[in-house]
Amino acid sequence: MLGAMCAGSVLSSCTGTKVNTEEPQEKYKRLIFFFSATGNSLYIAKELSGAEGTLKSIAQEIHNEHPVYEAEEIGIVCPIYCFIPPTIVQEFFARSTFKANYLFCVGTYGANSTIFPEYVAQMAKDKGLEMNYINTIKMVDTYLPFYDMELQKAEDKQIPENLAAIKDSVNSRENFIRPVSEQEKMFCEGYYRFSGRDRVKPTFTRSEKIVFSTDDCIGCGICNSVCPHGSWKIVNGKSVAEGDCENCLACVHNCPTKSISIIPTPPEPEEPNRNSRYRNPNVRVGEIILANSQVNFNA
Numbered sequence: 588m589l590g591a592m593c594a595g596s597v598l599s600s601c602t603g604t605k606v607n608t609e610e611p612q613e614k615y616k617r618l619i620f621f622f623s624a625t626g627n628s629l630y631i632a633k634e635l636s637g638a639e640g641t642l643k644s645i646a647q648e649i650h651n652e653h654p655v656y657e658a659e660e661i662g663i664v665c666p667i668y669c670f671i672p673p674t675i676v677q678e679f680f681a682r683s684t685f686k687a688n689y690l691f692c693v694g695t696y697g698a699n700s701t702i703f704p705e706y707v708a709q710m711a712k713d714k715g716l717e718m719n720y721i722n723t724i725k726m727v728d729t730y731l732p733f734y735d736m737e738l739q740k741a742e743d744k745q746i747p748e749n750l751a752a753i754k755d756s757v758n759s760r761e762n763f764i765r766p767v768s769e770q771e772k773m774f775c776e777g778y779y780r781f782s783g784r785d786r787v788k789p790t791f792t793r794s795e796k797i798v799f800s801t802d803d804c805i806g807c808g809i810c811n812s813v814c815p816h817g818s819w820k821i822v823n824g825k826s827v828a829e830g831d832c833e834n835c836l837a838c839v840h841n842c843p844t845k846s847i848s849i850i851p852t853p854p855e856p857e858e859p860n861r862n863s864r865y866r867n868p869n870v871r872v873g874e875i876i877l878a879n880s881q882v883n884f885n886a
């Protein structure tokens with residue numbers, strides 16, 4: 588056995604809810620949990636899942652009242668937000684019980700992944716688990732306040748080569764945690780100090796504070812369907828943002844008419860990359876909807 592075995596117990600979730608974690612519902616060979624707003628992480632999760640793997644969406648599994656999972660190998664694939672996993676991923680991880688012989692995590696990012704491997708290793712330690720493999724893969728950076736998607740797409744981030752290496756490592760159950768350099772720690776520390784962001788939930792917010800729909804909205808409801816919190820509602824034929832927000836930008840990137848804009852940070856008069864939008868070319872909007880839609884939970 589390579590590690591990462593956790594006995595059943597009663598855990599407290601980040602929201603304080605007690606969850607029963609004694610017996611798994613099903614046993615799998617390779618089980619991959621993913622969260623994805625624009626498809627990068629879903630693409631990597633699909634590639635790592637292969638023919639025998641099973642994919643589960645964290646935005647759906649977060650509602651599982653019996654979150655006990657058993658598999659030969661369990662993986663988490665998610666974007667990196669402010670150097671750490673999104674809040675929804677952290678909450679899912681904290682409230683779930685994982686029973687596996689091999690536990691791995693791959694974070695997708697666009698510019699700097701810095702402390703992500705250490706942070707995830709610590710998240711696991713906090714639950715009495717040891718990660719076998721943690722790595723990061725550079726892809727298109729979807730953070731619109733900083734990046735133009737056309738420039739991002741044009742950059743060669745060596746995704747096929749890096750993905751092939753990660754696949755080989757996971758398939759051979761390699762034990763490896765990507766080291767974090769002192770320089771990366773300092774960069775991260777400086778960013779948190781400068782931005783004043785919360786260190787556990789740096790991007791979690793309210794949707795009405797970061798996004799709004801314009802007059803071009805056709806009321807199709809896709810923004811709400813791709814939102815992991817279902818934080819959009821149609822008012823007088825137009826979509827209005829209201830509710831919890833991961834800041835994932837799924838609504839902004841996936842709106843078919845580019846009718847959603849990010850509220851600019853003063854002194855910017857408007858969103859810097861207003862017409863720049865992205866979805867991973869290997870992922871359809873329907874897959875993001877299937878993964879993230881909260882329609883059944885909000886009904």
Ligand SMILES: Cc1cc2nc3c(=O)[nH]c(=O)nc-3n(C[C@H](O)[C@H](O)[C@H](O)COP(=O)(O)O)c2cc1C
Nearest residue numbers: 624625626627628666667669670696697698699729
């Ligand atoms: C709110 C937010 C914060 C982000 N923070 C970082 C970051 O700290 N470092 C980085 O390199 N990329 C960052 N990114 C870029 C994403 O991690 C990257 O584009 C990821 O592959 C998106 O995955 P997805 O397509 O599965 O949603 C951020 C993106 C968003 C939306």
Ligand code: SF4
Nearest residue numbers: 804805807808810842
């Ligand atoms: S996805 Fe865009 S067009 Fe459709 S309802 Fe939302 S804001 Fe309007």
Ligand code: SF4
Nearest residue numbers: 794814832833836838
């Ligand atoms: S409102 Fe938009 S940015 Fe916020 S969680 Fe929903 S989809 Fe993501």
